[in-house]
Amino acid sequence: MLKVKDLVVNYGAIQAVKRVSFNVQQGEIVTLIGANGAGKSTLLHTISGLMRPSSGSITYLDQPIQKLAAPKIVRAGISQVPEGRHVFPGLSVQENLQMGAFLRQDHAALAQAFEEVYTYFPILKKRRHQDAATLSGGEQQMLAMGRALMAKPKLMLLDEPSMGLAPLFISEIFDIIQAIHQAGTTVLLIEQNAKQALKVADRGYVLASGQVKLSGTGAELLATPAVQQAYLGG
Ligand code: ATP
Numbered sequence: 001m002l003k004v005k006d007l008v009v010n011y012g013a014i015q016a017v018k019r020v021s022f023n024v025q026q027g028e029i030v031t032l033i034g035a036n037g038a039g040k041s042t043l044l045h046t047i048s049g050l051m052r053p054s055s056g057s058i059t060y061l062d063q064p065i066q067k068l069a070a071p072k073i074v075r076a077g078i079s080q081v082p083e084g085r086h087v088f089p090g091l092s093v094q095e096n097l098q099m100g101a102f103l104r105q106d107h108a109a110l111a112q113a114f115e116e117v118y119t120y121f122p123i124l125k126k127r128r129h130q131d132a133a134t135l136s137g138g139e140q141q142m143l144a145m146g147r148a149l150m151a152k153p154k155l156m157l158l159d160e161p162s163m164g165l166a167p168l169f170i171s172e173i174f175d176i177i178q179a180i181h182q183a184g185t186t187v188l189l190i191e192q193n194a195k196q197a198l199k200v201a202d203r204g205y206v207l208a209s210g211q212v213k214l215s216g217t218g219a220e221l222l223a224t225p226a227v228q229q230a231y232l233g234g
Pocket of ligand 1: 011014015016034035036037038039040041042043083
């Protein structure tokens with residue numbers, strides 16, 4: 001479904017992504033794990049069209065997308081849930097969700113998208129008229145995920161959804177990621193919480209210093225001593 005090949009992404013003189021290749025098959029949950037600064041967010045931003053690669057290619061459903069503008073990439077079926085949520089404070093929960101559906105004209109489809117999101121996240125329905133700024137961190141993460149779902153993505157990119165959340169919220173968020181996946185959405189998940197991410201993932205890639213160092217199934221990586229030492233606290 002998604003093929004990233006020999007991707008290089010620079011910030012001026014800094015090479016953040018160094019010839020990275022990986023792929024995501026339709027129906028999978030794939031995770032990219034790695035420490036701070038490994039290049040994970042840069043990769044996601046490049047896939048979603050917010051950054052341009054210096055070289056390499058990104059192919060989605062057999063079409064090259066590395067030159068497409070971000071809205072076209074959303075239209076093609078890729079939605080990103082950004083690191084740090086970035087909900088719109090000052091707008092209500094419902095208005096935030098509406099922003100995720102900016103490409104939708106069809107009222108029936110819009111109403112159905114709202115219902116779907118409220119089924120995954122009943123708390124958002126309860127708080128739909130509340131200002132997004134008043135939500136807890138976990139609820140804001142749910143709102144960011146809900147906003148991405150409003151575009152009905154085929155592929156959802158999640159950037160560190162568990163960051164800064166209490167353990168109870170983390171397991172809830174991971175449960176919902178699995179439910180979204182079971183309903184037919186392919187997931188590319190970036191996480192520093194390697195243990196949880198590898199548990200839910202079909203396959204994973206370990207990134208360090210802008211390069212893929214290891215890859216395997218979630219279970220294989222969980223059992224790899226180098227992964228255990230570096231990312232799972234020994
Ligand atoms: P984090 O979890 O901290 O977001 P990450 O694995 O997502 O880490 P990136 O944010 O992609 O890593 O950063 C990769 C590299 O690019 C790092 O060396 C970082 O310092 C550098 N970098 C990131 N953003 C910028 C920027 N705006 N300007 C210059 N260098 C940057």
